[in-house]
Amino acid sequence: MTTQLSRRSALKLAGAGIGSVAVGATALRAGTNGVFRAGSGDPYDLWHDWAGMSGVDRVVGAGVLACNPHNTQPWRIAVSGGVIDVHSDPARRMPCNDASGREHFAGLGCAVENMAIAAGPAGFTPAVSLFPDGTGSDLVARIVLAPGGSSRDRELADAIPRRHTNRGPYTKAPVDVSRLPAGIDGADVRWVTDRDRLGDLYVEATEAIVADDEQSAEAFSWFRSDRGDVDEHRDGLTLDGQGLGGLTLFAAKMLPAQSRADGDAFWVKATREVHTATAAAYGVITVDDVTDRAAQVTGGRLLARMHLAATALGLGFHHMNQITERIDRDRATGGPDTFSGRWGAILGRPASTGLVSFRIGHPERTAGLSPRRRLADVTTG
Known part of the structure; x- marks a missing residue:
């Protein structure tokens, strides 16, 4: 007998902390729904590649890996030599869930701080100025990178690809x-x-x-x-x-959305x-x-x-x-x-x-990776 289980049931079990579910013929979805490719492939490459990056690209990459509410990735980044301009992308606002814009701009602040933290160990001294054109501008921050790094934030920088x-x-x-x-x-x-x-x-x-x-x-x-x-x-x-348990996540991916x-x-x-x-x-x-x-x-x-x-x-x-x-x-x-x-x-x-x-x-489970856009998709210059 084949046991049928809806994704709703799987998620209910997950919410109750139950990690073992029965699955049947819906396993055919496994290959196409990324069951065996969690955290791998192009949308996740930056997490794995960042440690090997250097120079300005390493600093910008740290910004793209920053935490941000709902993973909207609200930034557009312009790079000119050692100057990085971080712009708000209004198309990535959530006016119903973030009516004041606090999460949108806090997410941009996260990107700015990640870049400032990464800059020192990458060999730069960062100078950050917020809203150089005024708070009504989409230019949220300008980061000027001067030669001469610091190891002060190395422990935090090392945590960037693990966060x-x-x-x-x-x-x-x-x-x-x-x-x-x-x-x-x-x-x-x-x-x-x-x-x-x-x-x-x-x-x-x-x-x-x-x-x-x-x-x-x-x-x-x-x-x-x-x-x-x-x-x-x-x-x-x-x-x-x-944050689902392994078997529950496996089942949820195989079942209809x-x-x-x-x-x-x-x-x-x-x-x-x-x-x-x-x-x-x-x-x-x-x-x-x-x-x-x-x-x-x-x-x-x-x-x-x-x-x-x-x-x-x-x-x-x-x-x-x-x-x-x-x-x-x-x-x-x-x-x-x-x-x-x-x-x-x-x-x-x-x-x-x-x-x-x-x-x-203290987590019981390892956190999953979130997808990220390519540097080429969010940067100019």
């Missing part, structure tokens, strides 16, 4: 947050002590996002459900990046039963004003540094911005603001200072 978002379960082992960066000029990290209350708020915000048809549809449009989508787009979220409703249900379940249930600690990047473009980029620079430092320590790191996405969405639509008050109470400071947030812990 991945880990959405899987974490162990119960505590995390010594004192070993992580406390902040940079213009941005700080605030560690949340009331984890239960924050976890409940994350779940509630996730439920609100999936109940909002426009937010749900926009988020789902960035999910690459099979290898063909990955090869075509080279961005977005993938099954490999969901889940619907948006199924994906939303899985996300809520995973948020409740994996992400918030196993977080060892929550951190929030805080700035003076989350609507200020320069502050958004600066906060992103700290976010990148935090993620690389966590990677160097062997910690899992997972960006979780559902609460702030709902705050911005309610403000943009004129709906009731149901999250700012509680967000501010958890932070112990105004909600307008909490830019982006994350969970960390």
Whole structure:
């Protein structure tokens, strides 16, 4: 007898932490859906090739490998000799899930910081200026590379090709947050002590996002459900990046792609039963004003540094911005603001200072690689 299993069922099992599923004739999808090529092939080559790169290409490559919300890869990069201009790509904005643009510009800040970190060990001294043409310009940052490197950030630079978002379960082992960066000029990290209350708020915000048809549809449009989508787009979220157990991931890839409703249900379940249930600690990047473009980029620079430092320590790191996405969405639509008050109470400071947030812990599983666009596709000059 052949046992039939929908991808929805596989993902439900994954959300409950069950990694063994039965599969039948749907195994025919394995070859075409990348079951045996996870993390390999052209969309992943930069992760494997970066360590062997040198010069300006190595610095730019570090920027393309930077963490960024939803893996939208929001950058366009112009290179002229030792000058790197990092531009915002407005086509990669998510106006429903990121109404204020905070995640978009924080992601650009992540790219800037990755390049600044990589520059020293690559033999350069970087000078970074934000919005040299003003905050109304798409030119977010200019990085001028002068000869003369430094080994100061070598440990963080070495972590660049190993840094991945880990959405899987974490162990119960505590995390010594004192070993992580406390902040940079213009941005700080605030560690949340009331984890239960924050976890409940994350779940509630996730439920609100999936109940909002426009937010749900926009988020789902960035999910690459099979290898063909990955090869075509080279961005977005993938099954490999969901933190599934090996057999569950194998089954999910062989089965027909889940619907948006199924994906939303899985996300809520995973948020409740994996992400918030196993977080060892929550951190929030805080700035003076989350609507200020320069502050958004600066906060992103700290976010990148935090993620690389966590990677160097062997910690899992997972960006979780559902609460702030709902705050911005309610403000943009004129709906009731149901999250700012509680967000501010958890932070112990105004909600307008909490830019982006994350969970960390000791991961039970190795994080999957995310696809990346080619340098030639994002750079000019």
